[in-house]
Amino acid sequence: METRLADWIRDTPTGTAADEILRKCVHCGFCLATCPTYQILGDELDGPRGRIYQIKQVLEGAPAQRATQLHLDRCLTCRNCETTCPSGVQYGHLVDIGRAVVAKQVERPWRERALRWLLRESLPRPWLFGTALKLGRSVRWVLPRSVRNKVGVTRPPGPIPSQTHARKVLLLNNCVQPAMAPSIDAATARVLDATGVQSIIAPGSGCCGAIRQHLDDHDGARNNMRRNIDAWWPLVESGQVEAIVINASGCGAMVKDYGHLLSDDPAYATKANRIVESTRDIAEFLAGCSVPAAPRAQRVAFHPPCTLQHGQKIRGQVETLLRSLGAELVPVRDAHLCCGSAGTYSILQTELSQELRERKIDALQESVPEVILSANIGCIAHLQGGTEIPVRHWIEWLDERCRK
Ligand code: SF4
Ligand code: SF4
Incomplete structure (x- = not known):
């Protein structure tokens, strides 16, 4: 893709990085088919190619609009498009740049600013988040369903090992x-x-x-x-x-x-x-350790988080480990697609997030697993809010086998 970045950004480190990414995109559109928001909304501007184009326009000097911000906000940053892209476009890095530039040009409505501030200042502080969560759990039954599902119920941690090792x-x-x-x-x-x-x-x-x-x-x-x-x-x-x-x-x-x-x-x-x-x-x-766990058969559905399969490019390792311990991994349709959790996305983009969760739960439940396993707390809490089947981190499942 040809680019002509505006003077204010062209020779900056950010401009150079964005230019390099943009030039790799050949507009082929292969990424559209695997974009969850494009699948739901059917609008090119809510797909990776359209978002790349909107970022390019802003970096070339066109003023960002509120609509530009909304299309970028609706992106899950799942990076499924990166996995699909044959040209190696690093969409995740580009959308970070695009969002930051748009944020400087477009002021959000005060409600959005307040909510984002609250999330930013509370979630990273364990004492504050922990207190709010305890409070939420104590009044769980009077909370709206969407919030009630988020506060969940905690499992006791069990003993913490005190032995030292080299x-x-x-x-x-x-x-x-x-x-x-x-x-x-x-x-x-x-x-x-x-x-x-x-x-x-x-x-x-x-x-x-x-x-x-x-x-x-x-x-x-x-x-x-x-x-x-x-x-x-x-x-x-x-x-x-x-x-x-x-x-x-x-x-x-x-x-x-x-x-x-x-x-x-x-x-x-x-x-x-x-x-x-x-x-x-x-x-x-x-993968490099010998895990002394007792195999036991169980029908398991595994949901690989986007941050595992698309972000870290780790695919198949958890599944291999689970199979070696007797898990019967049931097939899960569209396993490459996001569950809609995506960090704070489930709070900021509730409708899209819920739609994606319903689709994911349908796919995970199709083969009637006894348990759903995943690898990220956000996905686990989000999915558990939509199903009666227990959803757990796979390490907890493995831990139980180590203790038997
Ligand atoms: S698949 Fe890659 S090269 Fe093709 S349009 Fe999408 S981002 Fe651009
Ligand atoms: S990161 Fe995910 S939601 Fe965003 S454009 Fe890529 S595939 Fe679509």
Whole structure:
């Protein structure tokens, strides 16, 4: 695609990066078929090719409109289009640039600004989010159904291993997961312990920055990234930990992008790249371990989050592990499509999110599984709100087999 970026952005690092991405797009339209929002809305402007074109127009100097912002807001950032694209267009990076530029030109209505501020300032703070969640759960039955489904019911975490091992890994100090599902981190620590690996959390680490990044607070996201790098660096640099292991695929995709997102920061760029090299999704890490778990047959439907299959390009590893432990993985139609959770998307784009969840639940339930497994807290909570079948993180399922 030919580009003529406007003077105000052409020779900046952002302009150069955007130009490189835009020039790769050949307008073939292959990506349309796999875009969930295009499938539902049938409007080219709500598909990847149309969004790329709108971003190009703005970067070439056309003033952004409120409509441009809405079309970009409706994008799930699922990156399914990236997986489909034969030209290697890095749509995820481009839409980040497009959203940031549009946000500077178009002021949102005050209600939207207030909601986005509230999400940005509360979700990354575990104490605040945890308190709000407890309060929500205590008045669960009077809440509107959409909110009631989100607050869910927590499972007890169970024992946390206290044994030390020579092999150590860092776990992420997640923001929403410990409050929503403390059983996931506890199960992760037990499975790692069973394989002879001690998990530790670095003091001072916290939210990966994805929430702020997706709500256009790029400076806040970068501060989150730098804070994590500062907390992890002494342990990574000295070799005291062999990896940073992440059990929420959304956070994993974000941390694996630190190198790109901090590439223009001379104080952190090199460290960020080293952090990326050290980061493993829990499925990647366990692929190299012998897991002492007892196989037991169960009909399982696995939902691979977009951040796992399209963001981190990890496909088939969890499924292989589950099959080796006796799971009968039932076929799931359109497994490449997003469930509609997509971080804060389920709160900001409720109707599209619900439609996608219904479609996903139909596909997951078609073969009547006993349990639905996934790999990201957002997808798990979102899906559980639409089905009676238990939805769990696959590491919890594996943990139960380790304990039998
Ligand atoms: S598939 Fe890739 S090259 Fe083709 S229109 Fe979509 S983004 Fe552009
Ligand atoms: S990221 Fe997902 S929703 Fe957005 S354009 Fe690509 S396929 Fe469509």
